[in-house]
Amino acid sequence: MAKKGSTNDKRKQEKPKVNPDLEGFDIRIDSFGEIQTNYNIDKINEFLNKNVEDKKLVDRDDYKKYKNSKDEEE
Template identity: 60%
Template sequence: MAKKESKPTPKAKPRVHKELQGLDITIDQFGEIKANMNIDKLNEFLDKNVDDKKLAERDDYDDMKKGKKKKKK
C-alpha cells in the first residue's frame, strides 16, 4: 500500500503588535540574526512594552520605568 502524499502547508505569519507590522527576523547558518527592521527601533519597543525580570526586584524599578531619578541621601 502506497503512502499518502502530504501537501506542504504554507507558513502562516504570526500576529505581531501594530508597531512591529512587517517584522521578519531570521537566523542565518552562522548564527547571525538578520532583521528587516532597525534593531534600535526593536530595542526601544521592548524597553517600552516588556518588563525586565532582573530589575523587577529593585526598590527603585518603578521609578526607573517612569523616568524618575532616585534622590541621593
C-alpha cells in the same frame, strides 16, 4: 508514511499576529548563524524597553521610579 501536503506547508504561509508597532518585522537566521532582520536593532530595543518588564529589575526599589521616568520622556 508521512502524509503529503501536511500542515507544515500551511504554517509557513500564515503570518503570526504581531503588535501593530512591529508590523512588517521579519527575522531570519542565515547559513552562518547570524541574525538578519529588516528593523534597526535600536528600534527593536526601544520597543522591548517600552513593552516588556525586566524580570531581573522588578524587585528593585528604584525600578518603578526608573520605569515612570522613562514613560514620561516619551
